[in-house]
Amino acid sequence: MPLPRVTATVDLSAVRHNLQRVREFAPQSKVMAAIKADAYGHGAVPVARALAEAGVDAFAVACLEEAVTLRDAGIATRIALLEGVLSAEEAEEAARLDLEIVIHDRWQLELLASLLPTTALRVWFKLDSGMHRLGFPLAEAPALQAALLARPNWRLQGWITHLACADDRDSAMTSAQIAAFDAAMADIPGARSIANSAGLIAWPQARVDWVRPGLMLYGASPMPGTVGSDLDLKPAMTVASRLIAVHEVPAGDSVGYGATFICPEAMRVGVVAVGYADGVHRILPTGAPVLIHEQRVPIIGRVSMDMITVDLRSLPRAAVGDAVTLWGPGLPAEEVATWAGTLSYELFCGLTNRVHYRYV
Numbered sequence: 001m002p003l004p005r006v007t008a009t010v011d012l013s014a015v016r017h018n019l020q021r022v023r024e025f026a027p028q029s030k031v032m033a034a035i036k037a038d039a040y041g042h043g044a045v046p047v048a049r050a051l052a053e054a055g056v057d058a059f060a061v062a063c064l065e066e067a068v069t070l071r072d073a074g075i076a077t078r079i080a081l082l083e084g085v086l087s088a089e090e091a092e093e094a095a096r097l098d099l100e101i102v103i104h105d106r107w108q109l110e111l112l113a114s115l116l117p118t119t120a121l122r123v124w125f126k127l128d129s130g131m132h133r134l135g136f137p138l139a140e141a142p143a144l145q146a147a148l149l150a151r152p153n154w155r156l157q158g159w160i161t162h163l164a165c166a167d168d169r170d171s172a173m174t175s176a177q178i179a180a181f182d183a184a185m186a187d188i189p190g191a192r193s194i195a196n197s198a199g200l201i202a203w204p205q206a207r208v209d210w211v212r213p214g215l216m217l218y219g220a221s222p223m224p225g226t227v228g229s230d231l232d233l234k235p236a237m238t239v240a241s242r243l244i245a246v247h248e249v250p251a252g253d254s255v256g257y258g259a260t261f262i263c264p265e266a267m268r269v270g271v272v273a274v275g276y277a278d279g280v281h282r283i284l285p286t287g288a289p290v291l292i293h294e295q296r297v298p299i300i301g302r303v304s305m306d307m308i309t310v311d312l313r314s315l316p317r318a319a320v321g322d323a324v325t326l327w328g329p330g331l332p333a334e335e336v337a338t339w340a341g342t343l344s345y346e347l348f349c350g351l352t353n354r355v356h357y358r359y360v
């Protein structure tokens, strides 16, 4: 088979290692692995199989379609729908597939109660402890508890809340969210879940019955200014392409669209077969690094749809055909994301279907 143009190589042993790190941070907690958005661009089915083999307790996905993909692939592990169901059809399908429905709003409560009055349903309740995205007010927990008692066909899986600023170790808001959730839950039975990756890394009080890591399973750090290896996480993904041309460009000539880069001297310029249509953010500026022969070389000029151009002055032996790493071990996605003014989350999710996946 010919070598594909752009590859995302996913190391499933790194994913399993990272699950082990989650367990070391939160040894008393069950683990609900967030594999929404196609496992953050890593491929939901292979990642789910690897994590299921390693004994993960449950998966979290954003929507029914994502859960259907997993069940169709034969994955029998528990799956929670983080945004719940959006319609009667979805509710029926969720029940049929034995999915766990997060109920975050009154309209969902009513939908499920009226449409599926007798169907056995596994439900989680989502409470809003201050982020003001999804969830019932904390003060409604007793009413939800009462609603539950009136529905013998509903099996409560637990109570969820979500932290807005867990990646800030000094966040007063996070302390307040955790304290408010704990207080609201004091007399309410059922399992609790507070922490995403940052929450379970930085906030010991948030390591309760369940933790819900996503990003750290893929080997990236959610904590600003750090990379996964600082936390003994292993990057699971390597995105790579190849040099498809190397030119000698004269001093004073420009490179790429908009002629934004002017060669300060006669220099070797490499062209790499990867662009924003593969998921390399166009906003990456001149100076952002790629890796060739384990050495960082800077991108120069604009990122275009199918290509980027790089400065090869520091790497005279670089030649057509050489591998070019966009991110992976040796060039953390966190660092590339900072150059793009975003987070590694968005780099991972932004890979397109032109990228070929390989699993090792």
Ligand SMILES: *Cc1c(COP(=O)(O)O)cnc(C)c1O
Binding pocket: 034, 036, 082, 162, 195, 196, 197, 198, 212, 213, 214, 215, 216, 222
């Ligand atoms: C995505 C998500 C997570 C996982 O977050 P990470 O920051 O990737 O660890 C946890 N909980 C909820 C509700 C989520 O939506």
